[in-house]
Amino acid sequence: MTQITLVEGDITQQEVDVVVNAANSSLLGGGGVDGAIHRKGGPEILADCRALRAGHYGKGLPTGRAVATTAGRLPARWVVHTVGPVYRAEEYEERAGLLASCYRESLRVSVELGARSMAFPAISAGIYGWPVEDAARIALTAVAEALADARGELEEVRFVLFGEATYETFEQVERELGQRS
Numbered sequence: 733m734t735q736i737t738l739v740e741g742d743i744t745q746q747e748v749d750v751v752v753n754a755a756n757s758s759l760l761g762g763g764g765v766d767g768a769i770h771r772k773g774g775p776e777i778l779a780d781c782r783a784l785r786a787g788h789y790g791k792g793l794p795t796g797r798a799v800a801t802t803a804g805r806l807p808a809r810w811v812v813h814t815v816g817p818v819y820r821a822e823e824y825e826e827r828a829g830l831l832a833s834c835y836r837e838s839l840r841v842s843v844e845l846g847a848r849s850m851a852f853p854a855i856s857a858g859i860y861g862w863p864v865e866d867a868a869r870i871a872l873t874a875v876a877e878a879l880a881d882a883r884g885e886l887e888e889v890r891f892v893l894f895g896e897a898t899y900e901t902f903e904q905v906e907r908e909l910g911q912r913s
């Protein structure tokens with residue numbers, strides 16, 4: 733069984749094989765988790781991102797997709813970059829599907845790499861404005877479903893939540909979903 737764990741903390745400090753980055757489609761950096769990962773991981777990550785833009789992803793990484801690079805100086809082995817949707821209530825269904833896809837695709841890429849452990853931030857729940865409780869429900873549901881299909885060598889999927897409020901919301905939603913006793 734793959735364990736799903738919740739921790740409060742900074743994703744750049746996690747000792748896991750894969751750290752997932754809540755990127756934007758340019759792959760060239762930004763604020764939030766993205767800024768922290770590039771800052772702590774160093775220029776090697778950006779160099780890999782630029783190479784992706786010069787090759788397969790000339791137009792950028794589409795929302796809901798995921799791609800791996802080196803993790804540079806982070807304790808992780810790889811960073812898997814994914815692009816969450818910006819929250820927009822009027823297009824809820826379509827965008828919620830894209831948010832679920834971020835988790836599914838990141839997990840699929842990580843399994844393909846042979847990862848044993850990976851860490852997710854709360855994708856779209858910062859600058860992209862997704863309400864945290866709903867983002868948590870989508871995240872926990874998508875990961876549980878994806879693990880039922882393909883888990884490879886994965887032993888742990890860790891959600892690394894920034895701040896007590898976000899951590900407690902994830903914990904509460906996990907309980908409501910019956911994923912925690």
Ligand code: AR6
Binds near residue numbers: 742744762766858
């Ligand atoms: N570790 C873990 N979680 C963090 C960290 C950290 N070091 N820093 C922030 N968070 P965000 P988004 C939390 O804004 O909403 C960037 O500019 C944060 O509190 O990083 O998907 C990209 O380039 C929130 O709960 O990602 C895009 O343009 C969650 O991580 C855009 O922001 C996600 O917040 C993506 O926005």
